Amino acid sequence: MNERPTAAAHRVVKEAVRAGDLVVDATAGNGHDTLFLAELVGKSGRVLAFDVQQAAIRATRERLEAAGAESWVDLYEESHGMLLERAGRGAVAAVMFNLGYLPGGDHEVITEVGESCKAVVQGLFALKPGGVMTIVCYTGHPGGEEEAGAVVMGLEEIRDVGTVEFDLEVGEPAKEKAPFLVVVRKG
Numbered sequence: 001m002n003e004r005p006t007a008a009a010h011r012v013v014k015e016a017v018r019a020g021d022l023v024v025d026a027t028a029g030n031g032h033d034t035l036f037l038a039e040l041v042g043k044s045g046r047v048l049a050f051d052v053q054q055a056a057i058r059a060t061r062e063r064l065e066a067a068g069a070e071s072w073v074d075l076y077e078e079s080h081g082m083l084l085e086r087a088g089r090g091a092v093a094a095v096m097f098n099l100g101y102l103p104g105g106d107h108e109v110i111t112e113v114g115e116s117c118k119a120v121v122q123g124l125f126a127l128k129p130g131g132v133m134t135i136v137c138y139t140g141h142p143g144g145e146e147e148a149g150a151v152v153m154g155l156e157e158i159r160d161v162g163t164v165e166f167d168l169e170v171g172e173p174a175k176e177k178a179p180f181l182v183v184v185r186k187g
């Protein structure tokens, strides 16, 4: 059976992250990935989590509090376009993106192609050598296919220019319109 992209993202991140690391959840949503990251880095680490929706930040805070993991997570109710300014260059062990809309939330609030591309490039610069970035892309909603294509093409162009060294792995969707995972591993 095919591994789900979200599960594959967790597996990839788990291999790269150690206790005490600085990590980023670029799309906090309901907080599943934020809590996963918080548990991986532990009290000695730091998680920066972004979402533009107040409901998402609230849900993420509640999830962290229920797990007693809120004190080493900084929640930002702002765009992941602030990622590099908040995290700095070359210091981050993992960046996770889960594009699209908040399940159970406002389906009108979706990640947007321009902002996603900008933030993914920022994520690339924020990563330290050996760091990983995972991007779960969805193509089943309006604009999703365009966004996923632009994110992948943008990364391919930067890789081919060669100013930043990284490996790029683009997963195959299990079927038409199924989500897929993009993994960046910084050299």
Ligand SMILES: C[S@@+](CC[C@H](N)C(=O)[O-])C[C@H]1O[C@@H](n2cnc3c(N)ncnc32)[C@H](O)[C@@H]1O
Pocket (backbone or CB within 6 Å): 026, 027, 028, 029, 030, 031, 032, 033, 034, 050, 051, 052, 053, 056, 078, 079, 080, 081, 098, 099, 100, 101, 102, 103, 109, 110, 111, 112, 115
């Ligand atoms: C698929 S959901 C994320 C699910 C989340 N990773 C989880 O574990 O529950 C995508 C999220 O991206 C958020 N979003 C949309 N545009 C954003 C932006 N510019 N910056 C940060 N988050 C954004 C949406 O509000 C939504 O909550």
